[in-house]
Amino acid sequence: MFKRILLPTDGSQGASEALNCATAIARKFDSELEVVFVTEPHLMLTAPYSESILMDALQATREEGENVLAQATETARQSGIDQVKSAMLEGHPAEEIVRYAREHQMDIIIMGTHGRRGINRMLLGSIAEEVVRTASMPVMTVRVSGG
Template sequence: MLDFKKILLPVDMSDFSLQVAEEAVNFAEKVGAQEIIILSVVNVVNYSQSYINAIDFDQMNSTIQRHFSKELDKLTESLKGKKIPVRSLILEGNPYAEIVDYAEKNDVDLIIIGSHGYTGIDRFLLGSVAERVVRKAKCPVLTVRMKG
């Protein structure tokens, strides 16, 4: 029998990932999960100041962090009426690597992640965080493909 007590739900705060969040919570309730951790990973590219003097990366990073934090708080609050405790956090770095690392270090039983289902050149150009998570994670990964 599957025992998914701690579920990790990575989101990028897109409308797509918010739809996936709702589906993930419904799934978690059905399997009797005890906790959902919503994880958002901020990926701010750090360029050398010798290349770009006009951009204050610390300020840009701070602004992005505040935006994600506010949106994540709204999402977490909207899910608090559900039967399962929900908490959230923001990490900084490469999204797939941070997701996989967090899951491993925190004994996550299942990762639920959205996938746009890109193929061919779209997948090559856009990359796929979900695909990399599926390949690298040591726990089961459930990918959700939403129509949209």
């Protein structure tokens, strides 16, 4: 049923719980799991700071993404998932997640709902909500326990 599962992650508690759910489903259906992390360089490049500070911040974000992807991939493998891939994407998160899912023919997207918190969520909106509205395949959202 779900042979190809896409898991967007940002390293948050919600993403961690979505990973647990995705690995359980992947084991049940012997699915391939693809984990993605999306950076938003356009947000940094419009900030009023020197180019060197912005480039350092962008590099730090990419390194964080690589670490988050490595950790999620390792967790999935330790959970018994043999077919795990990862990718770093750049752009608007919801758009990139939906584009990747479409281009890679994902059967389902499984994602957490509380990556952004507080005022950021109010100002920027929910990535999960936008993915649910725009994806052509099923989207399962996983809520943070107690949240």
